[in-house]
Amino acid sequence: MQTVSVAVIPGDGIGIETVQAARRLLDRLAELDGGIKFAYTEFPWGCAYYTQHGEMAPKDFLSTLRSFETIMLGAVGYPGVPDHVSLWGLLLPIRRGFEQYVNMRPVRILRGVTSPLRGRNPGDVNFVVIRENTEGEYSSMGGRLHTGFPHEVVVQNTVFTRLGTERVIRYAYRLAAKAPRKRLCGATKSNGINWAMPFWDEVFNQIGETEFPEVERWLTHIDALAANFVLKPDVYDVVVASNLFGDILTDLGGAVMGSIGMAPSANINPERKYPSMFEPVHGSAPDIAGKGIANPVGQIWSSSMMLDHLGRQDLGEAVMTAVEDVLEEGRVRTPDLGGRSTTNEMVDAIIARLEARFR
Amino acid sequence: MQTVSVAVIPGDGIGIETVQAARRLLDRLAELDGGIKFAYTEFPWGCAYYTQHGEMAPKDFLSTLRSFETIMLGAVGYPGVPDHVSLWGLLLPIRRGFEQYVNMRPVRILRGVTSPLRGRNPGDVNFVVIRENTEGEYSSMGGRLHTGFPHEVVVQNTVFTRLGTERVIRYAYRLAAKAPRKRLCGATKSNGINWAMPFWDEVFNQIGETEFPEVERWLTHIDALAANFVLKPDVYDVVVASNLFGDILTDLGGAVMGSIGMAPSANINPERKYPSMFEPVHGSAPDIAGKGIANPVGQIWSSSMMLDHLGRQDLGEAVMTAVEDVLEEGRVRTPDLGGRSTTNEMVDAIIARLEARFR
Numbered sequence: 066m067q068t069v070s071v072a073v074i075p076g077d078g079i080g081i082e083t084v085q086a087a088r089r090l091l092d093r094l095a096e097l098d099g100g101i102k103f104a105y106t107e108f109p110w111g112c113a114y115y116t117q118h119g120e121m122a123p124k125d126f127l128s129t130l131r132s133f134e135t136i137m138l139g140a141v142g143y144p145g146v147p148d149h150v151s152l153w154g155l156l157l158p159i160r161r162g163f164e165q166y167v168n169m170r171p172v173r174i175l176r177g178v179t180s181p182l183r184g185r186n187p188g189d190v191n192f193v194v195i196r197e198n199t200e201g202e203y204s205s206m207g208g209r210l211h212t213g214f215p216h217e218v219v220v221q222n223t224v225f226t227r228l229g230t231e232r233v234i235r236y237a238y239r240l241a242a243k244a245p246r247k248r249l250c251g252a253t254k255s256n257g258i259n260w261a262m263p264f265w266d267e268v269f270n271q272i273g274e275t276e277f278p279e280v281e282r283w284l285t286h287i288d289a290l291a292a293n294f295v296l297k298p299d300v301y302d303v304v305v306a307s308n309l310f311g312d313i314l315t316d317l318g319g320a321v322m323g324s325i326g327m328a329p330s331a332n333i334n335p336e337r338k339y340p341s342m343f344e345p346v347h348g349s350a351p352d353i354a355g356k357g358i359a360n361p362v363g364q365i366w367s368s369s370m371m372l373d374h375l376g377r378q379d380l381g382e383a384v385m386t387a388v389e390d391v392l393e394e395g396r397v398r399t400p401d402l403g404g405r406s407t408t409n410e411m412v413d414a415i416i417a418r419l420e421a422r423f424r
Numbered sequence: 425m426q427t428v429s430v431a432v433i434p435g436d437g438i439g440i441e442t443v444q445a446a447r448r449l450l451d452r453l454a455e456l457d458g459g460i461k462f463a464y465t466e467f468p469w470g471c472a473y474y475t476q477h478g479e480m481a482p483k484d485f486l487s488t489l490r491s492f493e494t495i496m497l498g499a500v501g502y503p504g505v506p507d508h509v510s511l512w513g514l515l516l517p518i519r520r521g522f523e524q525y526v527n528m529r530p531v532r533i534l535r536g537v538t539s540p541l542r543g544r545n546p547g548d549v550n551f552v553v554i555r556e557n558t559e560g561e562y563s564s565m566g567g568r569l570h571t572g573f574p575h576e577v578v579v580q581n582t583v584f585t586r587l588g589t590e591r592v593i594r595y596a597y598r599l600a601a602k603a604p605r606k607r608l609c610g611a612t613k614s615n616g617i618n619w620a621m622p623f624w625d626e627v628f629n630q631i632g633e634t635e636f637p638e639v640e641r642w643l644t645h646i647d648a649l650a651a652n653f654v655l656k657p658d659v660y661d662v663v664v665a666s667n668l669f670g671d672i673l674t675d676l677g678g679a680v681m682g683s684i685g686m687a688p689s690a691n692i693n694p695e696r697k698y699p700s701m702f703e704p705v706h707g708s709a710p711d712i713a714g715k716g717i718a719n720p721v722g723q724i725w726s727s728s729m730m731l732d733h734l735g736r737q738d739l740g741e742a743v744m745t746a747v748e749d750v751l752e753e754g755r756v757r758t759p760d761l762g763g764r765s766t767t768n769e770m771v772d773a774i775i776a777r778l779e780a781r782f783r
């Protein structure tokens with residue numbers, strides 16, 4: 066019996082609802098399988114905690130989390146707490162503190178889902194974005210001078226290190242080398258951002274040339290690449306992008322998939338020195354929080370990636386097959402997909418499919 | 425008779441073809457109208473010039489351009505010349521040197537065009553992106569330390585000044601105040617980029633609150649905003665964005681419009697102290713350059729914006745009506761729109777419409 070210790074941070078808004086949903090599914094799956102068990106410890110950190118304690122989590126939260134095998138996160142952020150406080154107080158320090166330098170975000174039109182793109186059907190779009198997750202444009206380095214005066218100047222440093230750039234690009238090449246068409250596209254903007262991005266391009270080409278000559282590689286400026294996600298999303302296997310560019314591309318990818326409520330992500334520390342973290346791409350969605358109608362697929366798909374990471378690809382696949390079966394049947398759908406079902410009804414339907422499979 | 429002095433920089437690749445096309449159209453229009461005349465001076469600057477002279481343009485090119493009323497630019501950049509050389513040697517210095525701090529980029533599905541978005545038809549999507557055009561992420565400030573060593577660090581500074589931020593945001597509010605629904609959306613990323621973007625948000629809210637209380641305003645993170653361009657592009661009147669975010673959003677907008685070959689832009693110095701510059705959003709497109717099949721609409725639409733800027737909105741509108749009539753008739757279309765026509769055939773068709781109108 067494999068017992069997995071899971072730190073659970075539901076966070077804010079719909080995060081609380083989708084995490085609850087995914088836990089229910091994981092527990093039933095574990096029962097059905099019989100070979101795995103999840104030992105959860107839940108941490109009530111986030112914006113509610115902040116309003117009581119003046120911080121998003123206790124000061125030692127990283128050392129608390131460190132002993133867990135894996136982390137499940139819902140969503141962080143809520144009106145009343147400035148975003149740059151809520152995120153820099155919890156989510157971003159975890160990504161950095163645990164060297165989760167790979168943020169893996171699949172873009173795939175699931176069976177049964179209508180993409181907002183004309184003529185793009187399930188199976189047509191299926192690739193992975195590897196987002197750098199620890200440095201780049203989210204450096205937290207910068208400052209303001211002459212605050213409030215007409216001559217005020219604000220500087221933010223984008224910082225790329227060779228180590229940080231090489232490790233994520235190398236990871237992306239490894240993945241691309243296993244992809245059907247062995248293709249890797251790098252997101253750049255070396256025409257406008259004249260120090261950081263030419264460096265990125267250099268590393269991208271160096272590693273490709275010397276270590277992965279069998280991978281077809283090309284660089285595309287982020288503006289054109291965003292347009293291509295709409296115009297020809299079928300040409301990609303793996304896309305590697307800096308922190309900010311990956312952030313933008315994956316929300317856009319979520320849109321192409323039919324709803325950002327379905328996009329998953331895995332924050333991975335490939336060396337497994339620290340726990341990895343699994344969270345949907347969507348935010349806390351204050352507008353629908355508390356209504357029980359959030360789409361649980363983003364969280365569930367993220368949990369399926371967690372199962373992959375734990376060496377149980379068989380279970381990860383079983384979960385996604387069940388999800389796609391439910392979507393394809395089309396009877397149970399949350400409002401973002403044009404239906405009227407609740408989060409719980411959706412999870413029930415997915416669990417029923419899993420039960421049928423294990424029966 | 426209004427005689428307009430136009431500095432023409434065809435630039436590289438298809439820029440040469442689309443500028444030629446737009447000039448032909450403007451000349452015929454001037455003949456038909458009888459009240460305006462264009463006096464062109466063409467400058468052969470760009471990557472071909474660079475291969476001969478080791479620079480994109482003569483050192484004094486800004487003072488040469490300065491005496492013109494307006495500038496028409498095709499596209500800059502070509503394989504063999506690194507992008508950060510070609511752009512920083514011509515396009516970007518013009519935007520900066522002439523304080524063209526407003527980059528206005530309409531996003532509209534033209535009559536007769538099929539958007540790649542399911543169920544979005546002409547008339548459904550019609551808004552303007554105001555992109556900051558002189559500072560921000562394209563600062564050119566930064567550097568590299570320990571080049572090539574494992575401990576290399578590369579820094580790029582994003583720089584926002586209060587002056588630069590206020591002036592573009594104020595311009596956007598003015599435009600929004602005249603829009604049908606009086607709406608302004610600001611693109612931000614204050615949750616991840618923790619110095620520059622909270623400052624941007626502050627200015628956005630300050631100006632809205634004190635100077636434009638009648639305008640409905642809201643901020644959206646760039647990741648969600650990119651997704652919204654696909655999921656609900658109908659909610660926008662005016663979007664204001666930093667240099668990089670505006671760049672990404674407008675290529676995406678071009679995709680939503682059906683082809684980036686059609687997206688126009690105006691680099692405006694609102695104070696009219698310096699010439700403004702009109703150029704399509706698309707690049708030099710080496711893959712189709714020289715074939716005579718580039719879509720001229722981006723360049724022609726940009727010329728229509730030039731006519732607006734010169735106080736001849738009547739002519740600007742006449743041009744766009746002719747363009748839309750041709751697209752709607754559907755007989756003449758360049759390959760990017762699924763047709764087989766040449767650039768010249770398309771221009772001929774548009775000119776024929778204009779002639780019919782003036783007859």
Ligand SMILES: CC(C)[C@H](C(=O)O)[C@@H](O)C(=O)O
Pocket residue numbers: 256257288511671705
């Ligand atoms: C060529 C490049 C520097 C330019 C930009 O990013 O500004 C282009 O993409 C544009 O949108 O005008």
Ligand SMILES: CC(C)[C@H](C(=O)O)[C@@H](O)C(=O)O
Pocket residue numbers: 142152312346615616647
């Ligand atoms: C909340 C925010 C800081 C975060 C990010 O930009 O990384 C989110 O958008 C994401 O994509 O995980």
